[in-house]
Structure formats: C-alpha cells, structure tokens
Amino acid sequence: MKLVIADGVARITLDRPEAMNAVTTALAVALEQAIRAAGEDPAVNVVLICGAGGNFCAGGDFAEVQRLRDEGPAALRSLFDAFRGACEAVGAIAQPVIAAVEGIAMAGGFELMQACDVVLVRDDARISDNHVNFGMVPGGGGSQRLPRLVGAQRALGLLLSGDRLTGVDAVEWGLAYRAYPAESFDAEVDRFVSRLATRRPDAVRTIKGLVREGLATDLPAGLDLELDAVVSHIAGDAGGASVSAFAGRKEGPA
Numbered sequence: 001m002k003l004v005i006a007d008g009v010a011r012i013t014l015d016r017p018e019a020m021n022a023v024t025t026a027l028a029v030a031l032e033q034a035i036r037a038a039g040e041d042p043a044v045n046v047v048l049i050c051g052a053g054g055n056f057c058a059g060g061d062f063a064e065v066q067r068l069r070d071e072g073p074a075a076l077r078s079l080f081d082a083f084r085g086a087c088e089a090v091g092a093i094a095q096p097v098i099a100a101v102e103g104i105a106m107a108g109g110f111e112l113m114q115a116c117d118v119v120l121v122r123d124d125a126r127i128s129d130n131h132v133n134f135g136m137v138p139g140g141g142g143s144q145r146l147p148r149l150v151g152a153q154r155a156l157g158l159l160l161s162g163d164r165l166t167g168v169d170a171v172e173w174g175l176a177y178r179a180y181p182a183e184s185f186d187a188e189v190d191r192f193v194s195r196l197a198t199r200r201p202d203a204v205r206t207i208k209g210l211v212r213e214g215l216a217t218d219l220p221a222g223l224d225l226e227l228d229a230v231v232s233h234i235a236g237d238a239g240g241a242s243v244s245a246f247a248g249r250k251e252g253p254a
Contacts, residue, residue, distance in 0.1 A: 001030035002052075003037065008045040008197030010038035010095075017053025022061040023108045023140075025068075028082035032089045039093025045197045045204065047093070048189070049116060050100040051109075056125070059107025060139075080139045083108060087115035087141055091212055094205040096196065100189045101167065101176070106130050111140035114149060117208060119176040120192060121167030122185045127175075133162040148215075150174055206233060 002013040012034045014021035021027075031049075038047045051057055060079070068076040090097045099116035105127045113119055113127070121127070129142050137143070138159065147155035150173050157163070170176040180188040196204065206229050214222030 001027060001034055003034045005038070005041060005044060007194065008043065009193050010034075010041065010044045010047045012038065012047065012049045014049070014051045014057055017051075017055070019061060020055040020058035020104050021051040021053070021109070022058045023079075023083055024061045024064045025079045025082045028079065028086045032082070032086040035086065035089040035093060035097065039089075039095060044095055045199070045201050046193050047095050047097045048100060048193050049097060049112070050189075051103070053103075055103030055109075056099070056101045056105040057109025057112055058104050059109050059111075059130075083111075083140050087112060090115045090117065094208065095201075096204060096208050098189075098193055098196070100185075101125050101127070101170075102182075102185060107136075107138075107142075108140045111138065111142045111145065114145040114175070115141060119170070120189050121170050121176040121179045123167045123179050123181050125167035125170070125179075126164055127167070127170055128162060128164040129159050130162045130164075132160060202236075203233065 002011075002015050004011045004013075012031065014027065014031070016022060016024075016027060035047065035049075038044045060083075064079065065076070068079055096117045099113050099119045101113055101119060102122040102125055105113050105125060107128075107130055110127055110129050129138060129146070131138050131142070143155075143159065146159065149155075150158075154173065158165075165173065165175070167176065167179040171179045178188070178192070210222075210226055210229055213225055217225075
C-alpha cells in the first residue's frame, strides 16, 4: 500500500500489481489505515484510491481465501471483516474519496468501487461481480450496496449472471460519474481531484456528510439535516466570504 499526500490530495495506491491488486487481509488492513490516516490529516481535502500496474483490483486473493478456509471460519471471517472495515472507512472520513478505476475491477474490486464517494473510470475498464462464476457469493458488500445504487432488478441481473460492464456502461448505470479514454485517463483524473482539492473544505465535507446521512434516513429528516447545515454554514465564520463570492459570481466554466 502506498500513501502519498501532496497539494491537498491523498493518493492511496493498491500496490500488488503482480496479483492485479487482489485483496489480502494485510492489504485490507493497510487500506483502512491509509484511508483513516488521510482523513485525520488537516492537509488532505480529497482522497484518491487507485491500483498499481494498470488494474484497480481483481477482488480477493484466492490463495489467501483457500488458506484461511483451511484454518476455519474464524480465520476466514477475519479477511472479510478487514475488507469491510476498509470500505466503511470511506464513509467514516469527512473528505470525499474518489476511485480511479482502470483495467480490472472485479468481485471485491467492484465492491470497493461501490463504497467510494465518486468513481472515475477508463472507457475500457472491465467491471463485474464475478463471484457467481466461481460458485461464490459476495462478501464485501456487493449484495447490499449494489441494489441501493442501481436498483434490485439490475443488481440481481448482474450478480446472478456475472456479466461484465465497461467503464462507459458503469456511467450509464450510475455506478460511475465520468468515463475517459485511455489516452487522457490519468490527466482527467488528476484534473478532477486537483480541482476538488481547491474547493472550500468545510463546504465539501458538509455536502458529503449530508448526502451520506440523508441516504440513511427518510426525505423529511434529510431535508431537516440540510436546512440545519446551510444555516450553520452561512452563519458561520466563513459564511460572509462565501455569500459575497456567490453574489459577485460571473457565469462561466467551473
């Protein structure tokens, strides 16, 4: 696992390129630690998760799964608990977490992608929940996050078929925000996260919190959360500058 912080961006790289960044217990623990460390750093405004070697993540490491299976249910559970902790850390920190997905994002890699706040994909990325192809079931949140993202019909179709999506498909399904061609993918990802890193941190973090908290409740309660947040934000120390900037804005490219 690599964590590099520069210019307001914490870049976390899944660094097992020889195994297409497959998830081991050690990698999952290191990923959670890196996400939480970035979240605690006041210099970090946005977190980017990517994979080394041209792939995002191929899912669980089969060799480790087999070894843990031989050791018994408690040992096997430790892998899935560690990966769940990494995925839940995304929502636990205040900063937005962006996934940059290229190459393979399958099984656990697809589930990590689903856990992130914003997903940027390469057009030709190969994305699937292929657990069923091996007689397996999801263990990293796919059976729960996927239907909440795309609806039960599409989620079940994808989970039961093991079908593969491209990056373009992922955007059309609402699983990703933008898809970029291979030749401009890295530059476009850098441009997106660099721009996000310059936004007012308090506004960005409040927006992330509102969306995540709102999705966990009903609409009236979510609207109450938003009302409290906007009044607090405008009335706060930085509110005057924000309102003045908004009032004096000129329309044009963001």
